[in-house]
Amino acid sequence: MSELAQKHCVPCRGGVPPLRSDQIAALLAILGSGWRVVDEHHLEKEYDFEDFAQGLAFTNRVGAVAEEEGHHPDIYLSWGTVGLKIWTHKIDGLTESDFILAAKADTVR
Numbered sequence: 001m002s003e004l005a006q007k008h009c010v011p012c013r014g015g016v017p018p019l020r021s022d023q024i025a026a027l028l029a030i031l032g033s034g035w036r037v038v039d040e041h042h043l044e045k046e047y048d049f050e051d052f053a054q055g056l057a058f059t060n061r062v063g064a065v066a067e068e069e070g071h072h073p074d075i076y077l078s079w080g081t082v083g084l085k086i087w088t089h090k091i092d093g094l095t096e097s098d099f100i101l102a103a104k105a106d107t108v109r
Contacts, residue, residue, distance in 0.1 A: 004030055004103035009071040010096075018093025027099040033106050042087035042094065043102050047109060048080060055082045061108040071101045 004027070019027070024037055035045045049055040059077050062084065066072045076083035086102055088095045 002030060002032075002103045002106075004100050005107050007096075007100045009069040009100050011070055012088045012090045012095055012097065014090040016091060016095070018088070018091050019095060024094055027096065031099050031102055035102050037094070040094065041092070042085055043098055044083065044085050045102070045105075046081055046083045049082065050080070052079045055080060058082050058109065062105050065104045065108055066101065069097075069101060069104065071097050073101060073105070 018040070021040055024040055028035065028037055031043075033045075035043050038044055047055070047058060049058065055077055059075055059082055062073065062075065062082075071086075071088075074085040076085075084102070084105055086098045087093060088098055
């Protein structure tokens with residue numbers, strides 16, 4: 001389990017700047033595992049599954065983690081694929097909590 005997955009998300013109340021590119025690069029290096037940063041705005045990853053039921057089960061596990069952490073991704077579920085898109089809506093950009101949630105999603109794969 002990555003060091004990020006062992007942390008907890010911190011609620012964002014707004015008014016803080018999104019992460020800078022150097023901070024994003026450092027956290028992405030720790031996160032790894034197929035995640036990508038899009039326009040320094042959000043994280044994205046797709047997970048492949050054998051069938052719809054496995055993807056749905058993963059979606060439910062990610063949902064449970066999101067509820068525990070109080071930080072919620074956008075989730076795209078289709079047959080054999082689940083896509084996650086994560087960013088902090090209050091600041092319309094990335095925070096460390098986004099990387100933490102991404103790491104936690106990988107642990108419930």
